[in-house]
Amino acid sequence: NAGVTQTPKFQVLKTGQSMTLQCAQDMNHEYMSWYRQDPGMGLRLIHYSVGAGITDQGEVPNGYNVSRSTTEDFPLRLLSAAPSQTSVYFCASSPFGPIQPQHFGDGTRLSIL
Amino acid sequence: AQKITQTQPGMFVQEKEAVTLDCTYDTSDPSYGLFWYKQPSSGEMIFLIYQGSYDQQNATEGRYSLNFQKARKSANLVISASQLGDSAMYFCAMREGRAGTASKLTFGTGTRLQVTL
Numbered sequence: 257n258a259g260v261t262q263t264p265k266f267q268v269l270k271t272g273q274s275m276t277l278q279c280a281q282d283m284n285h286e287y288m289s290w291y292r293q294d295p296g297m298g299l300r301l302i303h304y305s306v307g308a309g310i311t312d313q314g315e316v317p318n319g320y321n322v323s324r325s326t327t328e329d330f331p332l333r334l335l336s337a338a339p340s341q342t343s344v345y346f347c348a349s350s351p352f353g354p355i356q357p358q359h360f361g362d363g364t365r366l367s368i369l
Numbered sequence: 370a371q372k373i374t375q376t377q378p379g380m381f382v383q384e385k386e387a388v389t390l391d392c393t394y395d396t397s398d399p400s401y402g403l404f405w406y407k408q409p410s411s412g413e414m415i416f417l418i419y420q421g422s423y424d425q426q427n428a429t430e431g432r433y434s435l436n437f438q439k440a441r442k443s444a445n446l447v448i449s450a451s452q453l454g455d456s457a458m459y460f461c462a463m464r465e466g467r468a469g470t471a472s473k474l475t476f477g478t479g480t481r482l483q484v485t486l
Contacts, residue, residue, distance in 0.1 A: 289473070291476075296478060298373075298460060298477055298478045298479055299460070299462075299474075300476070301474065304473055344412070348414075357404055357419060358404075358416070358474060360406075360414035362412065363412050
């Protein structure tokens with residue numbers, strides 16, 4: 257079972273570079289989300305989507321873009337990387353329904369120099 | 370104001386003992402859900418247990434139970450018969466509103482649990 261797949265697992269960027277973190281799920285889940293995890297701060301929501309073609313901002317959206325052209329994929333784009341975006345990024349998905357837990361990918365550890 | 374508060378940065382428990390991890394929440398929405406996740410040192414997020422705001426009984430899943438006190442806005446995780454493999458970070462999270470917001474979770478800062486021999 258693939259579940260939620262994130263690529264890459266590790267990445268080092270220079271300030272000002274752009275890149276896309278990939279997220280794919282094979283469970284036909286409607287909902288997908290991106291979180292970042294920083295030391296001592298838990299996970300914070302960046303962007304989320306309730307279905308293909310629908311996205312919205314979370315708690316910390318600045319510096320990030322998302323799109324949801326298919327149910328399976330939800331890429332996160334860093335437009336111009338900054339050291340403050342050094343973090344561990346998690347993608348999650350869940351099916352429709354209020355009690356459904358989110359299924360998380362294994363995370364992408366991103367360092368911005 | 371913090372929506373999810375976990376006041377215990379770290380906890381120790383002896384193997385085979387029970388331990389309670391605290392979580393308080395803040396919401397004015399009558400419909401909400403509370404989740405607990407485990408994050409071992411390998412980094413993945415593992416769903417443990419869920420409690421809905423309208424659920425009459427406390428949730429249980431194997432050795433995990435949720436002590437839900439709605440009036441006090443607390444949703445503490447109880448782990449019975451602790452095992453060495455329970456050593457991890459534990460996060461409490463809340464989803465507010467109806468099903469359409471199921472993709473939005475607010476997390477606490479976590480509690481690091483260490484199980485000792």
